[in-house]
Amino acid sequence: MSLKTWKELPIGCVVSDPGSASEYHTGSWRSQRPTWDNAKCIKCGICYIYCPEGCVQQTEDGFFQADLDYCKGCGICAHECWPRAIKMEEE
Amino acid sequence: MGKRIGMEVAIAVAEAVGLCDIDMAAVYPITPQSHIAEHLSDLVANGEIDAEFVTVESEHSAMSAVIGASGAGARAFTATSSQGLMLMHELLPIASAMRLPICMAIANRAVSGPLNILNDHTDIMPQRDCGWIALFVENGQEAIDLSIQAFKIAEHKDVMLPVCVNIDGFQLTHMVEPFEMPSKEEVDKFLPPFVPHATLHPAKPVTMGAFAMSDYFTEIMKAKDEALKSSKKVILEVWDEWAKLFGRSYKPVETYKADDADVLMLTMGSMGETAQMAIDELRAKGVKAGLVKLRMWRPFPFEEIKAAIKNAKKLIVTDRAITFGGPGGPVFAEIKSAMCTETQRPLIYNYIYGLGGRDVPVGDFVGMFEKVLADTENKAVGTYEFWGVRE
Amino acid sequence: MSIVENFDLFAPRLINRKELLSSGHRACSGCGEVLAVRLMCKALGENTVIAAATGCMEIISSMFPTTAWRVPWIHVAFENTAAVASGVEAGLKALRRKGKIDDRYVKVVGMAGDGGTMDIGMQALSGAMERGHDMIFVCFDNEAYMNTGIQRSSGTPMGASTTTAPAGKVSSGQKTWKKNMAEIMVAHGIPYVATVCPSYPLDFIRKMEKAKSIKGPSYIHCFSMCPTGWRSPSHTAISMGRLAVETGVFPLFEVEDGHYRVSPDMPKKLRPIRDYFKPQGRFRHLKDDEIDKIQERVNIEYKKLTEKAKFLKTGN
Known part of the structure; x- marks a missing residue:
């Protein structure tokens, strides 16, 4: 992405592209990743609720997965998963 | 048609702002600005204007609240003075960087310490580099006219910058003067509705005041500088239109008997009227x-200043503030720097005067001229002096 | 296990699925504060305008020319967030009344950290609350100036080691008791004050929704765990919040029109504060007698709260 010149800046530097921070992929910060064992998953959604990145998504069949473009590997989901369906694995 | 009335200038400024369909005002009381706040709140309380009057707990919050309101798309006004302006200082460059067309009346007053409630320009001068359009008025009529023009200038799509109108505290704000107050119809015709460049509304979510690092900061500063410089064109257009509609013309630099003058004096604000009497006496x-009266402080009118003073032999720049330990008065410093590359330029002197409300009668202005004319060996050229200081 | 019982209801179905704070924000891994902000946005929904103070949440979400926000958002400075929010509220109110914008109800929210609320932002907040603006102010309290490098604030708890109140040979870290901001807000006589913790998302969301429904000023004090500043692993934000609540260090309660209600999430019997202190590096230096002194204070404060809830309960 090329940097804007002063003439190209929006007036007052207003950012009118909501959610555009998602261009930046924080997944590269990660040293470990969460993996789900769907046999243990009760689809409660705790992992979705407690994700600071908002990157845990529910799939069509009701299970969950992390968007690894953004997952920073904090491990909250694995730590809070009551049925212990999530494990953190080294990258 | 507007009508001729006699009124205290501060109250007239509030009346004038009241004609501008403001949506919101946030003002904190401070002498000598308070009459503006009081009268504006009267207008709201009596339903004469439909606006939110936010009785903030400080000037810092006054400026913060008008920034918020302006960001939301409201036409927002505030007024302050002295310490209040100093308290707002942090927010002034933010308002201009966000390109919010806030209008502010400043009842100029000396900055503490020691505490002093009377007039000089030590409050506005520290705000010089904040990116606001800064205009000065000489009398009540100008205070009214510029208070209305300020909204049109600020909100012009090619400007979108905050404007402050500087009105000398007490010496102007508390004078009862006769003037012509435009009618609501005339103001409605002159001032179009505010069309913001962006608004804080869920209909179209935007982020205002984002964080910028070294990769963008220089470009942002450049854009702001260019915006302020190019605002002059719009200001001149607005003044032309005003002259056509109301018959009163305004210029960045105004002159009185200057064309053939050997020695000129430069003033800003209400002192111009007294200085004018001194000119008559000397003539x-x-x-x-x-x-030479400087009305437009920011953006600084380089061309007009050069044209107005270049033919004189001597120029006395008067300042009602000082940059301590520096070149003298801030206006002096500006004029010197504006002229330093000119081959034809007057010898420039600087008197710092009228501080903390000290009276400057006609005789003092005559005295400044006489002193400068007596300096036949040009020893005091380029220096500054506290006029009338007890040695 | 109450948290799990709550989740028998399958939490995702109860919660706004829209992410109003996008991924790609630069918060530290495991940040409890950004999680709380995310949940706040979910609870308040799209018809919200946020005014944010300078601080972690501002820096990590608004890296020009991008933004993580999907709701209208403004940052002006550090100490003035409540004043900015009050101006947005006043502006929108006038514009709506005068027919210049959509006739829809928009909630204005001010958000700041503990420094931006309890220290430098206190005056603007007090003014905005006293004036009765229709707004919510949320303090995301991570108990120090984390954005500038973990310096102490008036929200830092007694005994915590920070970079400006460090534990040393003759010092045990923070020498003062944490400012009770929620009670200061209660003293303003505003319609609604609540404490929330993202470890209790249903309580959290219910209180945010309640604040949204109030016409007038509300204040929410949010426990915001900071793994970086508290020197605790990145997976501990939720468990630490639970411990803070279960030990009574951060009791969950709400005050509506002066009536107190302690959250049903509070345990019958508080756990010892040692359980909460032990996993955190910032408390590691504390000696037993120092912890006992803090325990005594926590007991007294919790007793005061439960007594108020008894005598100033809803309906009295």
Whole structure:
């Protein structure tokens, strides 16, 4: 992405592209990743609720997965998963 | 048609702002600004204007609240003075960087310490580099006119910058003067509805005041500088239109008997009227004296200033503030820097005067001229002096 | 296990699925504060305008020319967030009344950290609350100036080691008791004050929704765990919040029109504060007698709260 010149800046530097921070992929910060064992998953959604990145998504069949473009590997989901369906694995 | 009335200037400023369909005002009381706040709240309380009057707990919050309101798309006004302006200082460059067309009346007053409630320009001068359009007025009529023009200038799509109108505290704000107050219809015709460049509304979510690092900061500063410089064109257009509609014309630099003058004086604000009387007195004695009045402080009118002073032999720049330990008065510093590359330029002197409300009668202005004319060896050229200081 | 019982209801179905704070924000891994902000946005929904103070949440979400926000958002400075929010509220109110914008109800929210609320932002907040603006102010309290490098604030708890109140040979870290901001807000006589913790998302969301429904000023004090500043692993934000609540260090309660209600999430019997202190590096230096002194204070404060809830309960 090329940097804007002063003439190209929006007036007052207003950012009118909501959610555009998602261009930046924080997944590269990660040293470990969460993996789900769907046999243990009760689809409660705790992992979705407690994700600071908002990157845990529910799939069509009701299970969950992390968007690894953004997952920073904090491990909250694995730590809070009551049925212990999530494990953190080294990258 | 507007009508001729006699009224205290501060109250008239509030009346004038009241004609501008403001949506919101946030003002904190401070002498000598308070009459503006009081009268504006009267207008709201009586339903004469439909606006939110936010009785903030400080000037810092006054400026913060008008920034918020302006960001939301409201036409927002505030007024302050002295310490209040100093308290707002942190937010002034933010308002201009966000390109919010806030209008502010400043009842200029000396900055503490020691505490002093009377007039000089030590409050506005520290705000010089904040990116606001800064205009000065000489009398009540100008205070009214510029208070209305300020909204049109600020909100012009090619400007979108905050504007402050500087009105000398007490010496102007508390004078009862006769003037012509435009009618609501005339103001409605002159001032179009505010069309913001962006608004804080869920209909179209935007982020205002984002964080910028070294990769963008220089470009942002450049854009702001260009915006302020190019605002001059719009200001001149607005003044032309005003002259056509109301018959009163305004210029960045105004002159009085300056064309053939050997020695000129430069003033800003209400002192111009007294200085004008000194010019008449000197002219009667055969001295070719003239006056230059600087109305537009930011953006600084380089061309107009050069044109107004270049033919004089000597120029007395008067300042009602000082940059301590520096070149003298801030206006002096500006004029010197504006002229330093000119081959034809007057010898420039600087008097710092009228601090903390000290009276400057006509005789003092005459005295400044006489002192400068007596300096035949040009020893005091380029220096500054506290006029009337007890040694 | 109450948290799990709550989740028998399958939490995702109860919660706004829209992410109003996008991924790609630069918060530290495991940040409890950004999680709380995310949940706040979910609870308040799209018809919200946020005014944010300078601080972690501002820096990590608004890296020009991008933004993580999907709701209208403004940052002006550090100490003035409540004043900015009050101006947005006043502006929108006038514009709506005068027919210049959509006739829809928009909630204005001010958000700041503990420094931006309890220290430098206190005056603007007090003014905005006293004036009765229709707004919510949320303090995301991570108990120090984390954005500038973990310096102490008036929200830092007694005994915590920070970079400006460090534990040393003759010092045990923070020498003062944490400012009770929620009670200061209660003293303003505003319609609604609540404490929330993202470890209790249903309580959290219910209180945010309640604040949204109030016409007038509300204040929410949010426990915001900071793994970086508290020197605790990145997976501990939720468990630490639970411990803070279960030990009574951060009791969950709400005050509506002066009536107190302690959250049903509070345990019958508080756990010892040692359980909460032990996993955190910032408390590691504390000696037993120092912890006992803090325990005594926590007991007294919790007793005061439960007594108020008894005598100033809803309906009295």
